[in-house]
Amino acid sequence: MISDPYFYLIAFPAVLLTGISKGGFGGALGVVGVPLMALVISPMQAAAIMLPVLCAMDFFGMRAYLGKWDVANLKIIVPGALIGIVLGTVTFGAFSENxxxxxxxxxxxxxxxxxxxxxxxKDARAGRSRLRGTFWSGVSGFTSFLAHSGGPPIMVYLMPQRLDKVVFVGTVNAFFLLTNAFKVVAYAGLGQLSTGNLATSLLLAPAVPLGVWLGLHLQRKVDQVWFYRIAQGGLLLTGLLLIVQGLGR
Structure with a gap:
C-alpha cells in the first residue's frame, strides 16, 4: 500500500475530479486520474489503482441513472468494447502507453x-450506426484497457447524436460499468490487481461518492446547450492532456 502523503495530495483531487466528470458530464475529463497519479508513481500502477475506483464510480453513477440510458446504442457499443478489450489483453505489453x-x-x-x-x-444530429459504433467502441475498449483512455473514443461516437444530457451520461455510465467489469477480469488474469494496489484504491474510495454527487449537482444546473459546451471543452482539455502526457515520457 502506498504511504507517501504526496501521492494522496494528488490522488484525492484526481479521484474527485474524475467523479465529477463521470457523474455529471459523461467522463469528459474522466481520463485525468491516471496522468495525475503518474506524476508520483508509475503509469501502470496508477492504472491498476484507478480501475477499482472507476468501478465504484460506475456503481454510484448507475444508481443515479438507472434505466436512463439508450438501449439501442448499448446493444451496438458494448460488444464493440469487448472486442477492444480482448485485443488489448492479447497485445498487452506490445504497445507503449504513451x-x-x-x-x-x-x-x-x-x-x-x-x-x-x-x-x-444546431438541430443537425447523427444517427446510430452499427459500423461507426462498433469501431469507436472497439477503440474505446482497447485504449481503456491499455491506458484508461476510453472516454474520448466513445464520446466521438455518441456526442454527434445530441442525446438528452441525462440519457447521454446514463448511456456512457452503463457502457463503462460493463467495460470496466470486463477489464477487472482481464487485469486480474494479468496479475495487475495486487493487494497493495487494492488497499490504496480502498483509501481513495471516500472521494468517489462525493465526486459523483458534485457532478450530478452541477449537471442539473446547466441546460442542454451548456452541457454539450462543457462536455466538448472537457473533451478538448482531455485530448491536450493526453498529448502532453504522451510527449512527456
Whole structure:
C-alpha cells in the first residue's frame, strides 16, 4: 500500500475530479486520474489503482441513472468494447502507453476542433450506426484497457447524436460499468490487481461518492446547450492532456 502523503495530495483531487466528470458530464475529463497519479508513481500502477475506483464510480453513477440510458446504442457499443478489450489483453505489453495516449489525444482534439469549425445547424444530429459504433467502441475498449483512455473514443461516437444530457451520461455510465467489469477480469488474469494496489484504491474510495454527487449537482444546473459546451471543452482539455502526457515520457 502506498504511504507517501504526496501521492494522496494528488490522488484525492484526481479521484474527485474524475467523479465529477463521470457523474455529471459523461467522463469528459474522466481520463485525468491516471496522468495525475503518474506524476508520483508509475503509469501502470496508477492504472491498476484507478480501475477499482472507476468501478465504484460506475456503481454510484448507475444508481443515479438507472434505466436512463439508450438501449439501442448499448446493444451496438458494448460488444464493440469487448472486442477492444480482448485485443488489448492479447497485445498487452506490445504497445507503449504513451503512444496510445498520443493517438487518442490527437483523435480527440481533431474531433472537437472539427465540431467547432463546422457550420452545421444546431438541430443537425447523427444517427446510430452499427459500423461507426462498433469501431469507436472497439477503440474505446482497447485504449481503456491499455491506458484508461476510453472516454474520448466513445464520446466521438455518441456526442454527434445530441442525446438528452441525462440519457447521454446514463448511456456512457452503463457502457463503462460493463467495460470496466470486463477489464477487472482481464487485469486480474494479468496479475495487475495486487493487494497493495487494492488497499490504496480502498483509501481513495471516500472521494468517489462525493465526486459523483458534485457532478450530478452541477449537471442539473446547466441546460442542454451548456452541457454539450462543457462536455466538448472537457473533451478538448482531455485530448491536450493526453498529448502532453504522451510527449512527456
Amino acid at each position: 503512444v496510445i495516449r498520443m493517438a487518442v489525444g490527437v483523435i480527440t482534439v481533431a474531433f472537437v476542433l472539427d465540431n467547432l469549425l463546422k457550420d452545421s445547424r
